[in-house]
Amino acid sequence: MRKCELVVVGCSLGGMRALQSILGALPAGFAVPVAVVQHRYRNSNDALPQFLSRTSRLPVVDVDDKQWIKAGTVYLAPANYHLLVERGQFELSVDDAVAYSRPSVDVLFESAADAYGPSLAAVVLTGANRDGARGVARVKGRGGFVIVQDPKTAEAPSMPEAAIAAARVDRILPLERIGPFLVELCRSQR
Amino acid sequence: MSTEPEILTEEQQKHDLEVIEIQLLTEGIYHHYGFDFRDYSMASLRRRVWKRIYAEGLSTVSGLIEKVLHDPSCMERLLLDLSINTTAMFRDPTFYVAFRDKVVPLLRTYPFVRIWHAGCSTGEEVYSMAILLQEEGLYDRCRIYATDINEAVLQRAKTGIFPIGTMQENTSNYIAAGGKATFSDYYTARYDHAIFRPGLRENVVFAQHNLVTDSSFNVFNVIFCRNVLIYFNNALQERVQQLFLNSMEMFGVLGLGRKESIRFTSVADDYEELDIEEKLYRRVR
Numbered sequence: 001m002r003k004c005e006l007v008v009v010g011c012s013l014g015g016m017r018a019l020q021s022i023l024g025a026l027p028a029g030f031a032v033p034v035a036v037v038q039h040r041y042r043n044s045n046d047a048l049p050q051f052l053s054r055t056s057r058l059p060v061v062d063v064d065d066k067q068w069i070k071a072g073t074v075y076l077a078p079a080n081y082h083l084l085v086e087r088g089q090f091e092l093s094v095d096d097a098v099a100y101s102r103p104s105v106d107v108l109f110e111s112a113a114d115a116y117g118p119s120l121a122a123v124v125l126t127g128a129n130r131d132g133a134r135g136v137a138r139v140k141g142r143g144g145f146v147i148v149q150d151p152k153t154a155e156a157p158s159m160p161e162a163a164i165a166a167a168r169v170d171r172i173l174p175l176e177r178i179g180p181f182l183v184e185l186c187r188s189q190r
Numbered sequence: 191m192s193t194e195p196e197i198l199t200e201e202q203q204k205h206d207l208e209v210i211e212i213q214l215l216t217e218g219i220y221h222h223y224g225f226d227f228r229d230y231s232m233a234s235l236r237r238r239v240w241k242r243i244y245a246e247g248l249s250t251v252s253g254l255i256e257k258v259l260h261d262p263s264c265m266e267r268l269l270l271d272l273s274i275n276t277t278a279m280f281r282d283p284t285f286y287v288a289f290r291d292k293v294v295p296l297l298r299t300y301p302f303v304r305i306w307h308a309g310c311s312t313g314e315e316v317y318s319m320a321i322l323l324q325e326e327g328l329y330d331r332c333r334i335y336a337t338d339i340n341e342a343v344l345q346r347a348k349t350g351i352f353p354i355g356t357m358q359e360n361t362s363n364y365i366a367a368g369g370k371a372t373f374s375d376y377y378t379a380r381y382d383h384a385i386f387r388p389g390l391r392e393n394v395v396f397a398q399h400n401l402v403t404d405s406s407f408n409v410f411n412v413i414f415c416r417n418v419l420i421y422f423n424n425a426l427q428e429r430v431q432q433l434f435l436n437s438m439e440m441f442g443v444l445g446l447g448r449k450e451s452i453r454f455t456s457v458a459d460d461y462e463e464l465d466i467e468e469k470l471y472r473r474v475r
Contacts, residue, residue, distance in 0.1 A: 043283060043366065064449050065420045066231075066427070078449045080282070081420075084233035092420045092449055093234045096276055111233040117202055142205070 001145040004186045005119040006069070006085070007032055008112045010105030010135065012039040012127030014155025016051070018175055022123070023056040023074060025179020030058055032186045035075045035083065035090070035112065037103045039127070042080040049076055065092045077103035084111040099131035105159075109135025118143035121185060123178060125149045127159030133166035140167040145185070147171045147178060211251035212236060218259055219268075226402045227272055229426035235272070242271045273340040275417060278359055279314045279352075282448050283366035285416075286322055288468040290368055293443050294326050296472075297411065303332045306410045306437065308401060309418030310336040313347025314360075317376075318367075319414070320390040325370045329393060335408065337399035344396045350386035352377075357384050401430050406437040413438060417447035424454070431457045435473070444471040 011018055015038045026034070040048060052060045052074070060074040063083055067090045069075070077083035081092040082103050091111075098104035105124070109132060112120050122139045124132045126149060136146050146169040151157035153174040163169065173181055212235060216227045227235065243254050246264060257264045280286055297303050310316050316336045323329040338344050352360075357377075364373040377384040399407070401418070413434050419427050434444060435457050444452070444461060446469040452458050461471035 043363075045284075062449070064451050064453075065447075066424055066454065081449055084231075084237070086231070086233045091231045091233045093231075093237075094276055094417045094420070094447075095234065095237070107237070111237065114205055114208075114236065115233065117205060 001121070001143065002118045004032055004121045004145070006112060006116050007034045007121045007123065007182060007186070008085075008108055009034060009036045009123045009125065010109065010127070010132040010159070011037070011125035012101075012105075012129060012131065012156065012159055014126035015039070016048075017155070018125040018149065019052055020055045021175050022125075022179040022182070023052060023058065023060070026056065026058055026183060028057040029072050030183070030186070031071050033069045033071050033073055033075065034058070035063075035069075035077075035085065035108060037077040037083060037105045037108045039101050039103070039131070040079050042102070044079040052076070063090045063092065066090065077108065079103075082107040084108065085115050086111070087115045099129060099134075101129070101131050105132035106135040110138045113138040113142040113144055116142075116144070120144035121147065121182070123147045123149075123182070124160050124163040125175075125178075126154035126156050128156035129159060130162040132159055133162040136163045136169065137167045140169070145170050147173060147181065149178060150174045208236070208251060211255070212239060215239065215251055215255050215258070218255055219265070222259055223262075223265055224403075225269060226400075229402070229423045229429075230272070231421055231423050234421055238271050239268075242268050269340065270342065273338075274343055275309065275311045275421070277311050277314045277417070278356065278363060280318045280360065280363035280367040280369075281315060281416070282468075283363045283368075285445070285448065285468045285470075286318065286367035288465040288470055289445070290322065290326065292464050292470060293412070293445075294328065296441075296443065297328055297332075300411060301331065303328065303412065304408060304410045305332060305334045305412040305414070306408070307334055307336040308399070308413060308415040308434075310338050310344075310347060310396075311340075312343050312352075313350070313396075314352065315414070315416065316347065316394060317350065317386055317390055318364075320394065321364075321369070321376055322367070324390070332393055334394045335410075336394055336396050339398070339400045339402075341398050344398060348391070348396050350388065350391055351383045352386070354379055354382050354384050401433065402426065406433055408437065409439050410437055410442060411439050412443045412445070414445045416445065417450070419450050420447065428455050431455045435460055438473050440473055440475075442473045444473070445469065446471075 084091040464470040
């Protein structure tokens, strides 16, 4: 992979605790933007970004349509929208659910892979479904880097297991090592 | 980490080439059929185009270009893919709560209210608004102009018939939206369908209108355009916001989708915020 310019993260059941762990490991001024799909209830409000802000040194926000992507910010897919990425800019859509989900991890990963190719790092965390597996295959197909939470450390192992089965992923790591590894990855790449 | 520069370059080129192909597709459609998707948001457009490519048994954007240009029925199918936005009754219930609290009192002071619902798709949110206005005793002095680019979805909207399977979600949305009656009183269940009371569309005019190419056709007290502009790029959003401003009475109300905003457009100063969370704005100049 080339110098990492965007990190995308997907999680579902058990994702809140996993996200707290990873975001908590990222230092203030982390030089790369982070975009997250956490499956959430369609009418949920600002509770999720507020909750995650408490344990992150980075600002955590729900994405507005056409928002510009800035380093050092954690962007969440808003409830009941798909989050997509173009170079430098987010897009939202209300297209049909993918893998029974809106927001869907596949939609974020596939669009990010198309837009960022080898400058993308993708992380699949705990979840009780298969969302993200197709996305991981696309990320690898476009030359990106894929990290999957070790299913043994996941509250729900099926999502990381499906990701590992879908592509030759680059790292399988226990939860507590993913945050520090991202810091290293985003520092070392040229 | 391994780096393979020549392969990566190839990946980048593949992506850039695909963007060019999609631009050729939209140019071709515009010149041959007159539908203008050239300023649609690229990531969503690409996703929808690929869905159609696979459904047609094709494997490249160029393959779709050839088929679409020579086979009008393929264009019709692509048109549906590109122009149908899924929705639900009382989508984002808190929007309707805010509308009741902050907009309905304003509308009570008007003898007659013109509402434009731009991009109404299959009509779920039009019927939602009709129900709300009826419950607030305002419907008789309202006229709703419900428009969409797509004639096929308008025909469905006009029938007021929706799949019965969606009624569970619609009912819970209705209750969360502050509904004052029993939701099932508004429709009759027949086999797989819910047929809504015809009285709800008595004051609704359904008409074809293209936000990309058509101009203003009236001035309104309220304009809704929810989760349509997300499919447009910045330049096209700007154009449509100017169209809305030109179609808006002074102190008229603009309602957008929950994650849409006028913040980055030139009309930002023409409105004040009525409810920032629910994206309700009021024209002030």
